[in-house]
Amino acid sequence: MITYKTVPNKPEDLVGILNPTILRWFYSKFKEFSLPQLFGVFEIHCRRNILVSAPTGATKTLTGFLSILNELVDSSQKNILEDKVYCVYISPLKALSNDIEKNLLEPLKEIEKINGKPLGIRIGVRTGDTTPAQKQRMLAKPPHILITTPESLAIMLTSLRFRDALRNVDWCILDEIHALAENKRGVHLSLSLERLQRISPAICRIGLSATVAPLDDVAQFLVGTNRDCMVVDVHFVKSLDLKVLSPVKDVLEATYDELNRKTYALIDDLIHQHKTTLIFTNTRAGTERVVHNLKTLFPKKYIEATDDDPTHVSTLIGAHHGSLSKRHRLMIEEKLRRGELKACVSSTSLELGLDIGYIDLVICLGSPKSVARFLQRAGRAGHKLHETVKARMIVLDRDDLVECAVLLKSAIERKIDKLHIPKNCLDVLAQQIVAIALEDVIEVKTLYDLIRQSYCYRNLPYDQFMQIIEYLAGEFVSLEDRHVYAKIWHNEGKIGKRGKMTRVIFMTNNGTIPDETGVVVKLGTEPIGMIDEQFLEKLKKGDIFVLGGDCYEFLHAKGMVAYVHAAVGKKPTVPSWVSEMLPLSFDLGVEIQRFFGNVNDIITANTSKKETISFINNNLYVDEKAAEAIYNYVKEQYDFAALPHTKRLLVEHYFDGEKHYSIFHAAYGRRVNDVLSRAIAFSIGRSQHKDVEVGINDHGFYVAYEGSINVMRALSLLKANDLRTALEMAIDQSEVLRRRFRHCACRSLMILRNYMGYTKRVGRQQVSSMILMNAVKRISNNFCILQEAKREVLEDVMDIENANKVLQAMEDKTISLKEIETKIPSPFAHTLILQGYSDVLRIEDKHEFLKKMHALVLAKIGLKR
């Protein structure tokens, strides 16, 4: 059961359980116990599972460790400290050493000093970088606190000798649990934890999380099925100073150049009003672009910190993101801690709790797309208790203005968007079953029960589980070939390991993070974005494509760099590249629609402009200038056509002289819009047999087609009940499925990234995965790994669950449809039409497509039949 702890313990309670040495140390460092400590330390001491949710800088880590250090120090003094792992600490970050130094080694040194003699408490770090010699040492003398990553934990549990050190662990701490729960790393970890609990039955689980929702789900993810968990939600008021800033007076009228120039002038201003500024962009390439532009626009003010010249004393700005070298990132972190940088630009890599010293201002360039992410980013400022959090969102365009303003409102009113935890991932399951089989022979029934202990698999259907067992046992190929494929044997209700290579295969291919390589797109010398190798392969010279909202013409590629020039106003010839974009959260999208609904009511009631602006001003916590800009934008749409809102979906029909567009104004975020647009396009294709283009963004989507099509009829044919079946067919030929199939094939050990000492490049993996996908389709269209790839696309990449709710609401008429016809796209439709299409639904089969292309060739090159 999940229970919320709402009353903290008294400081006396903590004093009562803490060893005198620990207490002396604590009071030498801190004046008093923090709120998270008052809530959490006692429970952890009593070995009760607990989830602590608190903002960054709220002493969460020490809350987790205090009781554990207490136990270790106490045992050491009483001479009963055993040679075993007492606590496993798991963090999603690989770069742990700095933080551990600060959070554990230093305190331990200080405690030993107070104690007067060494305590013999060992801290060990085991990650992918740990050397064999270090591993040996750990085996001989297991660390009392073991610091590790989810991937290394899975390996240790599979290593015959290390497993013994993990018997009877007392505590396990999951740091930054929110960052793990929402992806397959977390799913993988949830099974590793069950494997750990199997050999450490009394383990107490501790989760440390940033502000996140719903806490119930995260708590269940932490502890697994049918176990108790205490939840502590410490959102004490770190005082918030949050604002939305527009770089220009009128974001509607400003030209691209003006907006760009003024944005950087504003950033420059803000940087110089503060000591250290942390700037977040939404993409890695965006990070590069900001650094590049600040350097070019203000050449004397900023000199970039680079790898090549680490001794440069006057470096003032640095970039930090996942594609940069580890050395570069460490250097930037170090410079930040020493206060040597004026500004640091990052994408998502600095969102997590890496120690980066004092930051007094956080800038989000463009909407951070979710309330939780914004709070997380903002929390990096004033990274100390009781300090003011100062953060600014700078808007990029008019949709962004509305989005940021509503986001700010939700953040201040603490409406946190819900996080999505992937469920029943068959590829991760396959990998972990191999690992379990490597431990020992196990009954299939016992295994099934063990798996369902994980929250991510609590509803795993037995037949899906058996499909994975059969897959791993090679039962999809004939008996004589089976030895090649089988990683387990399956006989008389039991399974066990099979094949002498299986252990090595697991050890070298464990984990869930797919290999990705990015091709940098450059306009002259300026990096403007990133695309992947497969996308590049399809580009021909002269192709126009959309990247980050702007059109570019492809010139040529050299190695991993693609060169383009600007193609303003030209029509894209290939779908826009969107995969790197952060999606708007569904909940925030609904809030935006709710706001439109409110404004709609007010304008309809003939309220004056002044009063309406004053409403927006009060409702959204934005200044008058921004309120007026929002008013102008919304009013323009109101006068031109109509406002979409939670109860009314606006469908705009527009003909551009070539194609018909049906634009759906649906601010549900791109994950939902991806589903809805494909479903409608598929329905059109099925009933009227035509290829249909789809275009999506966070605020709506469109379907476009040649000739006349009855879109509303196609929509009415679409039933929420059939949505999944329709979508599975609709994505069958899509790029996104092809890419995700590769990831799933790697995770389920069908494609071995590392094998016989060789590592496969991403391009090679993709080629293999295409052949593999064709081959498994010949076996069955429901082959378990293909099925998982489809599930991942529909549930994790897209959001079929909420799309289904929207469709259901349309069927129930709780959402009504309003159709309008326009001669030019309405204001709300502008961005969407400009960005171009993202995919074409392939309705024809391969033979029909060839026939059509042949007819086209005959017409174009005048070939005689």
Next chain:
Amino acid sequence: MQLTKGISIMDLGLCIESNLILADIHLGYEESQNRKGVLIPRVFYKALTERLAKSLEGKHFTSIILNGDVKHEFGSIAPSEWRTILSFIDFLRRYTDKIVIIEGNHDPLLKHITAKRNVSLVEHVSLGNTYITHGDVIPKDKEYEAAEIIVIGHDHPAISLRKMARVETYKCFLKGKWKGKTLIVMPSCNLLTEGSNVLSRKALSPFLKDREDCELYVVGDNIYRFGKIKDIREKM
């Protein structure tokens, strides 16, 4: 579809009078991928024989000629190659009394397998004015000099066609000129991969140094004539 007098395309094969030619089958491809850590299930042999059985049903050929690269692994004989190559020879005997295999560059060890069925390997086959060879090297013999039509494989020609966001790749035949002779290039019979796109990939065969003037015959449910490579490149 007839390519020239007496020579016509039949699905992935080429008929010369009453002889059938198949090129670049690459049996054992899956196992070689398996050895590299890609666990492709072995579905190809079944798919190939089913497809051939459909197009060859009720027919009888004077000879069936396998134009090189019957086997995939260069340096060893994989167990699945033993199995499938022998069964494939047995399968083809339903449709002919004479099987001829032209040695391809992947086939240095093939003779050990084919010997079990008394099929020997040759470097080329001449049928009237037509000279059939794998295509990895340019022959120097007299029959070659005298031939008017050359048939090769080796290159696995395919074409990627794109319309808006959709790209599909199809196997294709090429027909062009080589030093005054007519040149016909056959697609690969391997069903796991389509082949290499003639619009973007470099040719491997010395016969195809300049293939821009070659005409394309694309294999789908029918054979479609697509004109010259350079026209497709420029106009599509």
